[in-house]
Amino acid sequence: MIWHGRKIYxxxxxxxxxxxxxxxxxxxxxxxxxxxIVERGHELEGQCxxxxxLVFPTGKGSTVGSYTLYRLRRxxxxxxxxxxxxxxxxxxxxxxxxxxxxxxxxxxxxxxTGAFVVVQxxxxxxxxxxxxxxxxx
Amino acid sequence: xxxxxxGPATKKAMEILAALxxxxxxxxxxxxxxxxIAGVSYDNLGEAGLSFxxxxxxxxxxxxxxxxxxxxxxxxENWQALGISPEFAEGQFRVIEAFAxxxxxxSCTCTPYLSGNVPHYGEHIAWAESSAVCYANSVIGARTNxxxxxxxxxxxxxxxxxxxxxxxxxxxxxxVSVDVRATVSSNDAFGxxxxxxxxxxxxxxxxxxxxxTGIARASVDNLKSFCASIATYGGAAMFHMxxxxxxxxxxxxxxxxxxxxxxxxxAAHASMNDASSEDVDFxxxxxxxxxxxxxxxxxxxxxxxxxxxxxxxTTARPTRQIADRMGYTAIIEASGAKFAxxxxxxxxxxxxxxxxxxxxxxxxxxxxxSKNKFKTVLKPFDDVIxxxxx
Numbered sequence: 001m002i003w004h005g006r007k008i009y010x011x012x013x014x015x016x017x018x019x020x021x022x023x024x025x026x027x028x029x030x031x032x033x034x035x036x037i038v039e040r041g042h043e044l045e046g047q048c049x050x051x052x053x054l055v056f057p058t059g060k061g062s063t064v065g066s067y068t069l070y071r072l073r074r075x076x077x078x079x080x081x082x083x084x085x086x087x088x089x090x091x092x093x094x095x096x097x098x099x100x101x102x103x104x105x106x107x108x109x110x111x112x113t114g115a116f117v118v119v120q121x122x123x124x125x126x127x128x129x130x131x132x133x134x135x136x137x
Numbered sequence: 138x139x140x141x142x143x144g145p146a147t148k149k150a151m152e153i154l155a156a157l158x159x160x161x162x163x164x165x166x167x168x169x170x171x172x173x174i175a176g177v178s179y180d181n182l183g184e185a186g187l188s189f190x191x192x193x194x195x196x197x198x199x200x201x202x203x204x205x206x207x208x209x210x211x212x213x214e215n216w217q218a219l220g221i222s223p224e225f226a227e228g229q230f231r232v233i234e235a236f237a238x239x240x241x242x243x244s245c246t247c248t249p250y251l252s253g254n255v256p257h258y259g260e261h262i263a264w265a266e267s268s269a270v271c272y273a274n275s276v277i278g279a280r281t282n283x284x285x286x287x288x289x290x291x292x293x294x295x296x297x298x299x300x301x302x303x304x305x306x307x308x309x310x311x312x313v314s315v316d317v318r319a320t321v322s323s324n325d326a327f328g329x330x331x332x333x334x335x336x337x338x339x340x341x342x343x344x345x346x347x348x349x350t351g352i353a354r355a356s357v358d359n360l361k362s363f364c365a366s367i368a369t370y371g372g373a374a375m376f377h378m379x380x381x382x383x384x385x386x387x388x389x390x391x392x393x394x395x396x397x398x399x400x401x402x403x404a405a406h407a408s409m410n411d412a413s414s415e416d417v418d419f420x421x422x423x424x425x426x427x428x429x430x431x432x433x434x435x436x437x438x439x440x441x442x443x444x445x446x447x448x449x450x451t452t453a454r455p456t457r458q459i460a461d462r463m464g465y466t467a468i469i470e471a472s473g474a475k476f477a478x479x480x481x482x483x484x485x486x487x488x489x490x491x492x493x494x495x496x497x498x499x500x501x502x503x504x505x506x507s508k509n510k511f512k513t514v515l516k517p518f519d520d521v522i523x524x525x526x527x
Contacts, residue, residue, distance in 0.1 A: 067287075071186075097153070
């Protein structure tokens with residue numbers, strides 16, 4: 001299955017999807033040293049976003065969250081790509097300064113955790129390809 | 138700029154603005170004449186934020202328009218007296234140095250409009266610091282969105298910002314009238330009014346631009362307190378206030394009316410008083426930063442007296458220097474109160490250091506509770522000083 005979305009930050013990535021229907025606040029919601037989601041009551045609480053293709057509807061919380069994405073990158077704990085329904089300022093700025101490929105306007109309710117996802121965001125017409133049930137490259 | 142001809146920092150800055158423009162459907166960039174950057178305290182930035190700023194400075198980033206800074210996490214010259222650790226000070230100095238290398242004026246104040254970064258009516262600017270954004274849009278009639286730290290820096294390094302949101306006429310029109318049927322005269326009451334309006338709108342599940350009527354008088358000091366509060370509790374970037382906002386005279390107040398009565402303000406005020414005078418071990422005035430008129434009043438009330446609690450007077454460095462010349466500083470320091478220029482009780486690293494804060498600022502109450510785990514006492518300006526003497 002291939003979807004076409006909007007490029008927020010360029011790059012190519014492939015990896016296992018980690019999907020949530022809840023918004024993510026990077027500042028205070030994700031441990032910048034470990035990549036583990038620490039927001040109390042979040043459906044991904046305790047899970048690590050490092051190296052994953054992180055899929056969530058949209059970002060929330062403090063604008064300092066952009067720096068958290070940057071810090072995750074510096075610590076080698078960043079997600080390999082981010083896919084949003086609708087990207088907002090904090091995530092967009094964070095992906096740009098941390099150089100994390102980011103695509104939005106993707107029907108994320110059709111993606112499931114564990115699916116192998118290929119993100120190609122080298123030009124304006126970015127694509128997200130999900131290879132369901134195939135976890136190997 | 139996007140091709141990298143002006144260096145990697147300018148390229149990164151333009152990438153940020155282009156992405157924001159695309160997200161919000163901006164059709165073009167608009168030149169800005171003034172920038173205010175937030176995200177200066179080492180307490181909020183950490184090593185990661187600092188390394189980003191250093192990278193931008195190393196990458197040749199240079200401010201193209203007048204750019205000033207939000208408060209730092211400490212008084213740059215007098216940090217030891219405030220109990221700041223040498224490790225924190227070292228990190229904070231590196232942040233300031235990175236900004237200075239980019240040609241940013243390291244003013245370290247949340248009230249740029251009192252310290253030489255003053256736009257005029259209709260000017261396009263890119264400000265972070267939510268209280269100053271609200272003041273610029275609503276009191277001055279300049280035009281800015283609520284920028285974050287990186288997007289404000291990006292505007293500084295490129296001299297432009299995407300034209301969306303509050304830069305456009307159609308987004309500066311009010312949709313709901315708020316009629317204040319109560320007497321509001323002191324900073325703390327204006328702060329409570331900001332919270333009351335913010336919460337009523339939140340309950341309604343919307344964030345419309347409002348026209349506020351029924352305010353007989355509001356000083357600049359009252360307005361800075363009100364702007365800080367309605368931005369903190371209501372997320373507002375702008376309001377119209379009859380008799381204050383330049384654009385308010387050009388549009389009739391919307392027909393849909395929300396009423397704020399004495400009891401609404403009293404309830405908001407009470408919600409920021411969860412401590413008693415006996416609990417108070419920290420007193421702070423200057424959120425947003427104090428004006429010289431307010432400092433003169435503090436000196437008048439502290440003259441010849443001794444404070445019995447840790448008392449921070451937070452203001453901008455130039456205001457402190459005028460206070461020095463006028464002898465206010467000597468009077469205030471003789472009382473045992475401490476000047477904390479360049480910083481404030483919201484961004485200094487004081488989490489858990491005190492039990493309860495007494496202040497006249499609704500915004501300070503919010504961060505005292507959520508960030509620093511203090512209880513709060515909200516009182517009129519003169520009564521806060523009395524609290525320090527008790």
